Amino acid sequence: LLGEEHCVNLDNNAISIVDLDYENISNFAKIFAFGERSMILTGSNEIYVGGMDFRRNRIDDYYLVDHFETNIKSIAIGLDHCLILDIDGHLYGIGDGSLGQLGPRRPVNADKPFRILKNYFDHKIIKISCGLNHSLVLLENGDVYEFGEDYSRKQNDEQRFGNEKPMLVDFGAGKGSNNVNEQNSPSPLEDSCFSSQNNSPYQQHVKRNN
Numbered sequence: 001l002l003g004e005e006h007c008v009n010l011d012n013n014a015i016s017i018v019d020l021d022y023e024n025i026s027n028f029a030k031i032f033a034f035g036e037r038s039m040i041l042t043g044s045n046e047i048y049v050g051g052m053d054f055r056r057n058r059i060d061d062y063y064l065v066d067h068f069e070t071n072i073k074s075i076a077i078g079l080d081h082c083l084i085l086d087i088d089g090h091l092y093g094i095g096d097g098s099l100g101q102l103g104p105r106r107p108v109n110a111d112k113p114f115r116i117l118k119n120y121f122d123h124k125i126i127k128i129s130c131g132l133n134h135s136l137v138l139l140e141n142g143d144v145y146e147f148g149e150d151y152s153r154k155q156n157d158e159q160r161f162g163n164e165k166p167m168l169v170d171f172g173a174g175k176g177s178n179n180v181n182e183q184n185s186p187s188p189l190e191d192s193c194f195s196s197q198n199n200s201p202y203q204q205h206v207k208r209n210n
Helices: 201-210
Strands: 006-009 013-018 028-034 037-042 047-052 059-069 072-077 079-088 091-096 107-115 125-130 134-139 144-149 164-167
Touching: 028 072, 037 072, 059 107, 079 125, 079 134
Parallel strands: 072 125
Antiparallel strands: 006 013, 028 037, 037 047, 047 059, 072 079, 079 091, 091 107, 125 134, 134 144, 144 164
């Protein structure tokens, strides 16, 4: 996995990380990376963060974010926020929630994962994805909901609009299980915010900061 200034490689449960100290971590299971931040999920459901914390402080080694009692299914990373999904469909958020990317009634910035969207949907969450400053969840009935920064209302780099209430994504052919399922749904890297096109939000962010 390539981050903005570091590389993470997992091969046969052995890990090599450029410019980051990982010696105190064992039992690697999965690795996630975006921008200058990477996260490690261990087989015992511990989650570590390295490269940059969620307040944009550079860090030289990995630190333990939390140890979950339930098995973690997936992690999705945005610019300054993260979603964590367990096998029971419970969703947790961490980091910046100022634009609603952590859902309603969220803190502006959370240093520890906390449960979000509890009992919000009638169906179980089965997949998650994060864009630059927004989030998406896929439900078991095929519905996709998004929340966070509303790029459609953005006219220039200074304007930022957020939606903390999850909005049903309209694919133009009705809604529900006929639209999307877990097998053919986009992966987090296929999310529009990770697009390689020059006009994508992530590319715009890189341009503004270079």
